[in-house]
Amino acid sequence: MSTLDGPEHTPVPPPILNPAGGANQVRVRAYNERLVLSLVRLYGALSKADIARRSGLSAQTVSVIMRVLEKEGLLSRGEPVRGRVGQPSIPMHINPDAVYSFGLKMGRRSADLVLMDFVGRIRMQLHRTYAYPLPDEILAFVISGIRELEERLDDKQRCRIAGLGIAAPFELWNWAEEVGAPAGAMEVWREIDLQADIASRVSHPVFMQNDATSACGAELVFGVGPSYPDFVYFFIGSFIGGGIVLNSAIFSGRTGTAGAIGPLPVRGKNGETKQLLEIASIFVLENMLRERGIDPEPLWYSADDWVDFGEPMEAWIQDSAKALAQAIVAAASILDFSAAVIDGGFPSWVRSRVVQATIDEAAKLDLQGVVMPEIIEGAVGAQARAIGGASLPIFARYLTDQNVLFKEVDHAERT
Amino acid sequence: MSTLDGPEHTPVPPPILNPAGGANQVRVRAYNERLVLSLVRLYGALSKADIARRSGLSAQTVSVIMRVLEKEGLLSRGEPVRGRVGQPSIPMHINPDAVYSFGLKMGRRSADLVLMDFVGRIRMQLHRTYAYPLPDEILAFVISGIRELEERLDDKQRCRIAGLGIAAPFELWNWAEEVGAPAGAMEVWREIDLQADIASRVSHPVFMQNDATSACGAELVFGVGPSYPDFVYFFIGSFIGGGIVLNSAIFSGRTGTAGAIGPLPVRGKNGETKQLLEIASIFVLENMLRERGIDPEPLWYSADDWVDFGEPMEAWIQDSAKALAQAIVAAASILDFSAAVIDGGFPSWVRSRVVQATIDEAAKLDLQGVVMPEIIEGAVGAQARAIGGASLPIFARYLTDQNVLFKEVDHAERT
DNA sequence: AATTAATAATTCAATTGGATTTATTTATTG
């Protein structure tokens, strides 16, 4: 057989990838244990037989794994389910007190430190506001905060802390002006490696991730994630940010900025091109309030302290919704997201109004040929960033990213 | 420890996912074999020791696996490499004749049937043009074409055919008008299941995938893929289509339409909003030629039969480049692609001009805050769709999607 | 030129460890 001269492939540079490593029994066991835990977490409670069916593992294997997990205290048994033929099944569920994790959200106006349990509930929290963040203050807040919260735990509980996850904005030194910080005050952040600094003063493993990505992760794991395999996520904080979920996993991209969506170009109300973050950010609302002589302080103290600020807030919601709708259409033109999820550092009644307004604005746009995602509210809420941060150590150690092992090739075959 | 009342998680619908299944030895071996083959394919030729280092598997394991693959004829040994201390290493490379695969590209103006070898080279091909496609004709072309090409193979070679992969457009029945088909002639396609029909008449496994996605897959595997872990891909055919590559794997999305990019809204030259496919498609050029009394037939006969059509073609390239540049900026605002790859059913000199024009147009846009991808030419060329189709059976059976096993969690940890 | 040391690729044999298979026990319904 001779080579027909089809189109020649032009030469390309050498590969830049180190593909995934090989597999062996040890890793298989580790993976299967995480899989079992993740399945239980996802479904709330499952019997050994259920897990065997869902994982495709043999009953015996699952039995062994789950006995170990139970012995370690990660799983606990529920009430036997009777009423069906055969031996009653014993649903196993995650033991909420098996693992704790600290989450630090540091923002441009406030910081939160939370202690989260194994099922994603906040068990304790501390809050601090400031005009603008400074490394030393943040560091002091974390160190003393962790000490304070740990004092409320007994020895056994302290041993179960998996680590600390930090959720922080990108490039804090930009936007100093918008935040209202004195010129140069934010420049210190250029030189700071917060993760390393904190890690050197704390006895736990420390993880770090962009704040909006963290919020997105919280939504994936504890919010609407289980119902939507892929979505684009918006978190409206002092600045808006976002995240991307694909195949039920966070996609953070090559530079970690996938789904940053702040710089997305949108058309402003006067037809001018603006960046999304110049419209749909709380600092914009803050400025609008200040211009009208209204004290914006309640915006930062706690999401639940918001009051109805009347007309300026109404205008802000409208402007934001218009911009968000455009951003969602742009995103949907590239990828067929099943949902666009909107959440933010505000009370749920504000969130409802933002989402409804965005739905209304999206309907006004030209949607021909675009597969529009469902536009829905986030289910996690104002603390999503801290919760997402706190979930980093837990996921790194106990759970698995969905669908990464032996993923099926998704082209259908027929013979 | 009492539950602090943090923000309550609102209830969500039950999970819709069946996460990945469990792992066992059999799957581990299957995976490791695919991993070894994929590594060899990616790097061209690697010794057993090289594979051991790159895969993290022990030398012994790799030795056993590679001996099996060699015995099966999938790998063959090259010339020993001397000149360095120690026993000379024997580079193993993919045996191009180990596996063959058919690829069918069916389009709105022409169809191609190719026989591809294990390293992605086209070994034989058939081509047919038509005014518009009809199921019976396509079916006849495939059946007789496969018979014809198989007759040129000996028995041993015939046994090595892995299957047939079809690359076809979405919803052929839309756009009948633009194609110039008589009203209703394309409606038959609504009821047709081409994959099933062909599968029932052929003795090979049959796979099917969107045509632009297939082209994107060919680029990933045989083109620039190894150098760019994520890119957005445009294939300019009679209609423009595209694909998305993330983490060195095709992302086709929930509905399989991820990266369809045809309906992406762009601003036309008179400021009006148009869909990308209404500007940057070859059928547009066809119409421009026809309006000027130039015979457009050479567009369809073979990509290499294109001549310089002069002014109308120049105009088409300019318009297309403007639209493509906008599409790339929109895509880059959502995800941080490392590259935007442009290819099409035209000769490489046209591709070069389109790409250069797109680079120029992109530079004119407002790029503040957007991480712009490199805009580059596809390395595969006009037959990308057929090659991508043909690679479906091969990937399904012998190779692995990159990075799907034991993927590392990508949040850095410090202790 | 012959000899020896060092290095690296490869393979052989024994061991390890986790999943599966098969058989058994337990608890329930009808």
Next chain:
DNA sequence: CAATAAATAAATCCAATTGAATTATTAATT
């Protein structure tokens, strides 16, 4: 009591690892 299903125990299987041995080469020394 029969049928059914969950859960477990013991035996078996299988692929990866470990550690030692073999082979082929270069580099240094006599």
